[in-house]
Amino acid sequence: MARLEVPVQLRWSDMDAYAHVNNVEMLRLLEEARIEAFWRHPEAQDGTRPDATWPTAVLDAGPGAQTSTLVARQEIEYLVPLGYRRSPVVVEMWLGHLGGASLDVCYEVRDRPAADPTSTVYARATTTLVLVDSATGRPRRLGDVERAAWQKYVEAPVRHRRRPEA
Amino acid sequence: MARLEVPVQLRWSDMDAYAHVNNVEMLRLLEEARIEAFWRHPEAQDGTRPDATWPTAVLDAGPGAQTSTLVARQEIEYLVPLGYRRSPVVVEMWLGHLGGASLDVCYEVRDRPAADPTSTVYARATTTLVLVDSATGRPRRLGDVERAAWQKYVEAPVRHRRRPEA
Amino acid sequence: MARLEVPVQLRWSDMDAYAHVNNVEMLRLLEEARIEAFWRHPEAQDGTRPDATWPTAVLDAGPGAQTSTLVARQEIEYLVPLGYRRSPVVVEMWLGHLGGASLDVCYEVRDRPAADPTSTVYARATTTLVLVDSATGRPRRLGDVERAAWQKYVEAPVRHRRRPEA
Amino acid sequence: MARLEVPVQLRWSDMDAYAHVNNVEMLRLLEEARIEAFWRHPEAQDGTRPDATWPTAVLDAGPGAQTSTLVARQEIEYLVPLGYRRSPVVVEMWLGHLGGASLDVCYEVRDRPAADPTSTVYARATTTLVLVDSATGRPRRLGDVERAAWQKYVEAPVRHRRRPEA
Numbered sequence: 001m002a003r004l005e006v007p008v009q010l011r012w013s014d015m016d017a018y019a020h021v022n023n024v025e026m027l028r029l030l031e032e033a034r035i036e037a038f039w040r041h042p043e044a045q046d047g048t049r050p051d052a053t054w055p056t057a058v059l060d061a062g063p064g065a066q067t068s069t070l071v072a073r074q075e076i077e078y079l080v081p082l083g084y085r086r087s088p089v090v091v092e093m094w095l096g097h098l099g100g101a102s103l104d105v106c107y108e109v110r111d112r113p114a115a116d117p118t119s120t121v122y123a124r125a126t127t128t129l130v131l132v133d134s135a136t137g138r139p140r141r142l143g144d145v146e147r148a149a150w151q152k153y154v155e156a157p158v159r160h161r162r163r164p165e166a
Numbered sequence: 167m168a169r170l171e172v173p174v175q176l177r178w179s180d181m182d183a184y185a186h187v188n189n190v191e192m193l194r195l196l197e198e199a200r201i202e203a204f205w206r207h208p209e210a211q212d213g214t215r216p217d218a219t220w221p222t223a224v225l226d227a228g229p230g231a232q233t234s235t236l237v238a239r240q241e242i243e244y245l246v247p248l249g250y251r252r253s254p255v256v257v258e259m260w261l262g263h264l265g266g267a268s269l270d271v272c273y274e275v276r277d278r279p280a281a282d283p284t285s286t287v288y289a290r291a292t293t294t295l296v297l298v299d300s301a302t303g304r305p306r307r308l309g310d311v312e313r314a315a316w317q318k319y320v321e322a323p324v325r326h327r328r329r330p331e332a
Numbered sequence: 333m334a335r336l337e338v339p340v341q342l343r344w345s346d347m348d349a350y351a352h353v354n355n356v357e358m359l360r361l362l363e364e365a366r367i368e369a370f371w372r373h374p375e376a377q378d379g380t381r382p383d384a385t386w387p388t389a390v391l392d393a394g395p396g397a398q399t400s401t402l403v404a405r406q407e408i409e410y411l412v413p414l415g416y417r418r419s420p421v422v423v424e425m426w427l428g429h430l431g432g433a434s435l436d437v438c439y440e441v442r443d444r445p446a447a448d449p450t451s452t453v454y455a456r457a458t459t460t461l462v463l464v465d466s467a468t469g470r471p472r473r474l475g476d477v478e479r480a481a482w483q484k485y486v487e488a489p490v491r492h493r494r495r496p497e498a
Numbered sequence: 499m500a501r502l503e504v505p506v507q508l509r510w511s512d513m514d515a516y517a518h519v520n521n522v523e524m525l526r527l528l529e530e531a532r533i534e535a536f537w538r539h540p541e542a543q544d545g546t547r548p549d550a551t552w553p554t555a556v557l558d559a560g561p562g563a564q565t566s567t568l569v570a571r572q573e574i575e576y577l578v579p580l581g582y583r584r585s586p587v588v589v590e591m592w593l594g595h596l597g598g599a600s601l602d603v604c605y606e607v608r609d610r611p612a613a614d615p616t617s618t619v620y621a622r623a624t625t626t627l628v629l630v631d632s633a634t635g636r637p638r639r640l641g642d643v644e645r646a647a648w649q650k651y652v653e654a655p656v657r658h659r660r661r662p663e664a
Contacts, residue, residue, distance in 0.1 A: 009507050012533050013354060013526060017347040017416070023237035024193045024345070028511060031190055035510045041584040071189035073328045075241045084349070086539040128328065162239045162294065163329075175341050178367050179360060179522070181515040183582070188511060194345060201344050207418040250515070252373040355569035356529055359522045403521035405660045407573045460660065494571045494626065495661075 002152055004056060005113055006033040007088035014084075021082040026123055027074065030107050033091035034127065038069075038105075058149045059131075067140070069129045072102065076125035077162055082109070089122070090114075095150055096157025101139040102130045103150065106158040124158050168318055170222060171279055172199040173254035180250075187248040192289055193240065196273050199257035200293065204235075204271075224315045225297075233306070235295045238268065242291035243328055248275070255288070256280075261316055262323025267305040268296045269316065272324040290324050334484055336388060337445055338365040339420035346416075353414040358455055359406065362439050365423035366459065370401075370437075390481045391463075399472070401461045404434065408457035409494055414441070421454070422446075427482055428489025433471040434462045435482065438490040456490050500650055502554060503611055504531040505586035512582075519580040524621055525572065528605050531589035532625065536567075536603075556647045557629075565638070567627045570600065574623035575660055580607070587620070588612075593648055594655025599637040600628045601648065604656040622656050 008029045016022035021029075039059045059067055082089070092114050096104035108114065109123040133140040142150075174195045182188035187195075205225045225233055248255070258280050262270040274280065275289040299306040308316075340361045348354035353361075371391045391399055414421070424446050428436035440446065441455040465472040474482075506527045514520035519527075537557045557565055580587070590612050594602035606612065607621040631638040640648075 011509075011526070011530055013348060013356070013529065015349040016345060017349065017351040018234060019349040022345060023240065024190060024197055027190045027193060028509070031511065032509055036584070068184060070247070071244055073241075073243045073326075074189065075239075075329075077239045078237055081236070086534070160239075163241075177343075177360070177364050179363065179514060179520060182511060183513040183515065183517040185515040190511070194343070197345065198343055202418070252368070350566060355572065356522060356525045359525060363522055400516060402579070403576055405573075405575045405658075406521070407571075407661075409571045410569055413568070492571075495573075 004037045004093040006036050006091045008032050008091050009088045030125055034105055037093055056149050058145050066134055068132050068134050070132050071127055072130050073128040075160055076123055077160055078123050080120055080122050082122040095154045098154055101141050102128055104128050126158055170203045170259040172202050172257045174198050174257050175254045196291055200271055203259055222315050224311050232300055234298050234300050236298050237293055238296050239294040241326055242289055243326055244289050246286055246288050248288040261320045264320055267307050268294055270294050292324055336369045336425040338368050338423045340364050340423050341420045362457055366437055369425055388481050390477050398466055400464050400466050402464050403459055404462050405460040407492055408455055409492055410455050412452055412454050414454040427486045430486055433473050434460055436460050458490055502535045502591040504534050504589045506530050506589050507586045528623055532603055535591055554647050556643055564632055566630050566632050568630050569625055570628050571626040573658055574621055575658055576621050578618055578620050580620040593652045596652055599639050600626055602626050624656055
């Protein structure tokens with residue numbers, strides 16, 4: 001059991017007229033963290049970005065890649081308004097579920113690593129991703145490399161407390 | 167029982183590198199529909215926008231307004247990829263719940279009004295909004311004008327089918 | 333000599349933390365006006381958008397289109413801060429230059445049509461577009477249909493007054 | 499004579515449907531570089547971001563700050579399409595002009611520092627900033643601290659080669 005901790009730099013434009021990070025932009029931060037952690041970024045190999053070696057980064061993201069990812073569902077709770085800061089926020093990620101052709105990515109957005117007991121949680125979220133074959137446009141099953149890379153990050157899904165009764 | 171149908175114009179930049187409306191931008195479209203339908207827009211009175219008379223538009227949005235709205239939670243399911251189009255999409259909205267200081271806004275994003283049986287649903291979503299007193303930063307209760315304006319749009323909440331077990 | 337007047341709807345998210353339309357977003361509004369006026373939008377033919385018949389809309393924008401447009405240069409002056417409003421702004425456009433493979437689009441962003449002498453100009457701008465053959469990635473010359481559609485919108489380029497000495 | 503080199507992380511959403519960094523988003527990258535280099539970011543002092551010590555970062559950016567900056571003018575040339583990459587781009591900045599109440603910020607966006615002769619320039623740009631007193635909304639003169647911090651970064655302005663005749 002392990003978690004991924006991805007620092008994500010805010011942009012000044014993430015704030016809206018209320019001078020806090022906009023609720024929609026918060027999902028943009030999650031998208032950035034997800035891409036950083038799950039997609040392979042080839043330039044890491046040529047030495048310009050030696051820090052890019054996420055063990056989970058096994059999806060091919062280059063032009064003409066064989067897989068695209070489709071976001072099927074998202075759920076997010078905003079716990080504390082996130083003000084502007086230059087220090088990156090920390091997006092902690094784990095996998096709430098590994099399915100046949102899909103996975104649930106769980107997140108907590110914090111001001112500092114979760115190991116710090118004084119850290120604040122700004123938001124909790126879940127994204128369901130479906131892997132799609134770029135050529136056919138149809139879902140395709142998780143491969144062995146993917147499952148091997150991702151398995152150890154599987155733990156209980158995030159608990160969404162404010163969920164209304166269905 | 168009634169629904170609000172708000173046309174929202176896509177922007178070309180709503181598309182991402184997959185050439186479909188990006189999953190995060192879809193929530194931007196919901197934000198636009200919500201602001202159109204719930205906030206009062208004073209310029210409507212001076213004749214420049216006679217079509218802005220939503221019966222539900224009773225929140226004061228001007229500078230120095232007494233109320234700000236806080237998004238506490240969102241849930242969205244993406245059913246069909248939304249390609250680029252110049253015709254506005256139709257965001258159908260209703261209220262899944264009117265609480266003491268909060269409300270649940272439910273949405274369906276369609277290519278044409280729901281009355282047209284051939285219309286396609288691209289996404290279903292729910293947003294929980296909390297009304298906040300701008301001066302104190304604390305939640306404040308829905309007022310009589312708001313409740314009167316919004317009551318008839320209350321119906322059963324959107325059913326999110328893909329929700330994982332908690 | 334004629335000008336194009338394209339209404340563009342602001343989004344609430346166009347505002348930044350200063351509660352005015354952000355300087356970068358202003359160029360987004362220009363992009364929207366340009367796409368509306370110059371690109372052909374096929375859904376106009378199926379009756380869903382009868383108002384889309386710009387005489388200048390002759391570039392093919394569909395998937396697999398033979399032409400893409402490359403923005404080579406932009407220049408913009410911000411004259412008056414643009415506050416939030418629900419009434420669309422009016423982007424007045426004309427062509428400052430029709431070249432062999434490029435054109436200069438000139439803009440004035442106003443609160444109401446230029447014919448109204450009380451209208452306010454928020455920004456003046458120029459974009460140089462290069463037409464590119466999608467298959468080869470190389471510039472291609474303006475065709476007869478394009479030149480015929482665009483010729484009558486050519487007039488003197490916008491005067492940028494604050495341009496520093498080069 | 500010196501230049502500032504600010505690394506700016508792309509976001510996947512900076513790409514548009516052409517799968518290159520969108521022309522408008524390029525100005526967003528410049529905004530980020532400018533804010534990083536010119537605004538004081540107080541959290542740097544509490545140890546969370548010791549690397550934030552730009553000598554030029556003397557504008558106060560906190561809530562209730564006495565100065566806001568107004569973008570009066572921008573000019574940008576796009577030289578080479580910028581594809582997606584996880585390694586930050588390098589925004590090289592200098593000051594083309596220090597005026598009484600304004601300054602011209604010049605930029606080159608590169609894939610690696612300018613000292614590397616194999617680096618590619620994607621864009622060249624200039625922004626004219628006006629310092630505004632937040633209380634009065636009127637321009638205010640550059641102060642001694644600002645002038646002292648910024649003076650050594652003044653050099654010849656960027657040469658915009660494609661500028662049309664006025």
